[in-house]
Amino acid sequence: MTAPLLVQRPSKALLVGLVVSGILALVVLAVMLASGGPVGFGLSALLAVAPLPVLLGAVLSLDRLEPEPKLNLAFAFVWGAGVAIVLGIALTLLGQELFARAGLHSAVVDDVGTVLLAPVVEEALKGSALLLLLRRRGEIDGLTDGIVYASMAGLGFAAVENVGYYLLAFGEDGPGGAVQLFVLRGLIDPLGHPIYTSLVGVGVAYALTRRTAARYAAIPLGYLGAVFLHAFWNGAATVKSLPLLGTAYLVIMAVLVLLIVVTVVERRHLVAKMGLYLPRYRDTGLVTEADVRMLTTLQARKAARKQARRAGLGRAMSDYQQAATELTLLHLRAERQGMDPVRFAVERDAYLGAMAHARRW
Secondary structure (H helix, E strand, O other): OOOHHHOOOOOHHHHHHHHHHHHHHHHHHHHHHHHHHHHHHHHHHHHHHOOHHHHHHHHHHOOOOOOOOHHHHHHHHHHHHOHHHHHHHHHHHHHHHHHHHOOOOHHHHHHHHHHHHHHHHHHHHHHHHHHHHHHHHHHOOOHHHHHHHHHHHHHHHHHHHHHHHHHHHHHHHHHHHHHHHHHHHHHHOOOHHHHHHHHHHHHHHHHHHOOOOOHHHHHHHHHHHHHHHHHHHHHHHHHOOHHHHHHHHHHHHHHHHHHHHHHHHHHHHHHHHHHHHHHHHHHHOOOOHHHHHHHOOHHHHHHHHHHHHHOOOHHHHHHHHHHHHHHHHHHHHHHHHOOOHHHHHHHHHHHHHHHHHHHOO
């Protein structure tokens, strides 16, 4: 997220990807509507959308300290719902056709598609949403950003995929079948796709924000971890073994806890760095001891915005907090990755200017 004076224009690739993905998502949904009928499609779409507000809120809450640009988040979500869905279906079917031509039984081909091909193809496609964001490296400042973008792609993918699954269940067993499947996919395991793809996000973010020699190995490792989790869950569901399904669920939940721990640790690290870097700017008159105390806890930041809104200055306070956070992240990037002194000075002065503009109110 950039301060007002450093806002980047949306890249053409990002906008094209957003439009194309949106059109593809609408085409997929239109095909589902035509094949399943308005009643079945309506119920399926309702069940797929119902948990989305809570899930989106949970993902975005991870990034409250430094919110990502809405356009980037929308791109990741729609990429998962459009391009990843269409290519995922096409490539999985193509792979199954190749296995069928090799002489495998149809039941085996279906299992291979579910347990092997789908995880390999889908995790690559969902994770590729981050590749179009690589040209805007300043937007990925830490592992939390990778988790958030990957989770958005996973949520978009799951939303459209769930419509299809609920529609199939509706066709076989009526509304009861769709609701029963919703309990499993929408209530028990609603974060499957976001969790799988978050491992890819962690790998990409680590590669972008570290200077270690082996940092780029994090991307394939994250991808392999995502494929393993996805394949483990699909395999357990395919063999319909309750103990195996329970084990897979526990493993996925353990990964979820680990991802949350990563975001909490990173947030605390950022807060600690604020306490280190921001006091250096006391001489500018833009940062006081009270400001540092306010900026270094989420509760104090929220209280300050609430108080400012009462005076009609909520936007100014939000801008000040955001610019101060970005200034800290600038120091972190310079510390971890190195930065040209001239570029650092230009960006630093822009953030200080944004803080000064906000403080005038």
